[in-house]
Amino acid sequence: MISQDLNDRITRIGPNTPAGAVLRRYWQPAALAEELAHGDNVPVNLLGERLTLVRDDADQLVLATRIASNDEPPAFYPAAKDIKVDHTGPVYPVENRNGLFFAYMGPGTPPEFPNFDCFRAPDSHVFAFKGLWECNWLQALEIGIDPAHASFLHRFLEDEDTSDGYGKQFRDKAADTDIPMTQILREYPRPDIEVEETDFGLKITALRTLNNGKTHVRVTNQIFPEAICIPMSREMTITQWHVPIDDYTCYWYTMFTSFQKPVNKNLMREQRLKEHRLPDYAPLKNRTNDYHYDPAEQATTTYTGMGLDINVHDQWAVEGMGRIQDRTQEHLGRSDAAIIRYRRMLRAAIAAVEQGTDELPMRNGKAPLDMVGPLSNDAIANSADWKDASRQADLARRSECPWDATV
């Protein structure tokens, strides 16, 4: 449990808030490149500000302030012709990385982008998408650094054929075995969780000791301040930001990054457009229709009764907490080790900004360009040498990769 004051301090991100000041010191995903099809003005609602992606006099894309009424819905997406730039408001620089526009809304010179796989891979190997969640960004992030929940929330009471799993989370076989990932998660629900602080955030290792002297090692990462990098399949990783629209609404932005083969972007997009509407990328299963909850399915097939798409499970979990989770009522356990560690980092970053220093991850003088990977994969190893086996499995994948994925 934390105090209401502390909960406000770590969740609220509007202009002139402590956590907002931390987030503004990092590049923020602002729009998908595919949104440029909307016209000359692409509405962007970010960190409590009402903005628009426009070309400046030098024909550079920038994020300008737009004139907005106070009663706009959070993810309001006006037609391009109805958008009016507020020339008195701030203008922020924008960079396109592999189909995703990032904006820098903080003071001074923007930091370098880290040299992570999602930025290093060629455009052919990265697919970007986004989706709307109606809750505060922090609870959206915290589910992503909680390795135990996958054994419950995403439990399939029966395993599907893994050959139909392209582009879907947890639908591959585990590491180099014939065991479906869903079976490992279901049968070993109490992972040991190791959390290490890194130059970019946290390395989170979930260890599931199997019955045969082997250990399943799943490495995921927290990338400060509001992203995660996790394995999706043996072929792909997910780098996902939880970006505030305002205190009560956020977008997830994901860069799906493929090591060996180019991403089948048409299939990935088609899969996700079946679950979202345009132009605001709101999910079709949502609070207003109980996420298509089916008690009969919950009794026989899935743990949630909300279908096979794990994004919907996550969305239900975080939206059901209320728009801002009431952390004065929470009881964190050992499974929340990474969440506890992350909040400590966020509080340290807030304190550093308040004290006027730049002692923040990736801003503290350690060059972001030297930060590679991050290692993000599943491996099954002899329990005695799981650490090295996890690294070797990642190196093997990287060595077969047509783009430079060396670490």
Next chain:
Amino acid sequence: MPQADDKTPFDQFEDPARWVVVAKSAELNIPRPVIPVTLRGQRLVLFRDDDGELGLIGRNCPHRGADLCFGRLEDNGLRCPFHGWHFDRSGQCVEQPAEPEGSLMYKQIKVPMIPVIERDGDIMAYISESEPLASEPTEGATQ
């Protein structure tokens, strides 16, 4: 008005005004008897367990706040789909299957529980004595 009998663990029936109808028994005549209930602004979940007894407990899981209205009704209680924390009808946590083997943390975890009884097709919840009844003006209530 409800009468105390040997099935009722409560002795507050001398104050019948404190029992309010929150649902009809018929509303729970469904394959999965779990429904949301709001009592004086407090968000709750009402369920019938395998013993046929009712539980009226806080709607948000005390772990990280997931919505127990979508809980799994199993093992004579309600299980949170987020991490499998399991609650009996008194609101007591009885299992935390993601915590390490041997962890006793669950014993310290309890969801708020509202006493509830079923009479003549009505399900009634008890307003605790620490709360004012609507008809009783409270000192400072106009502030």
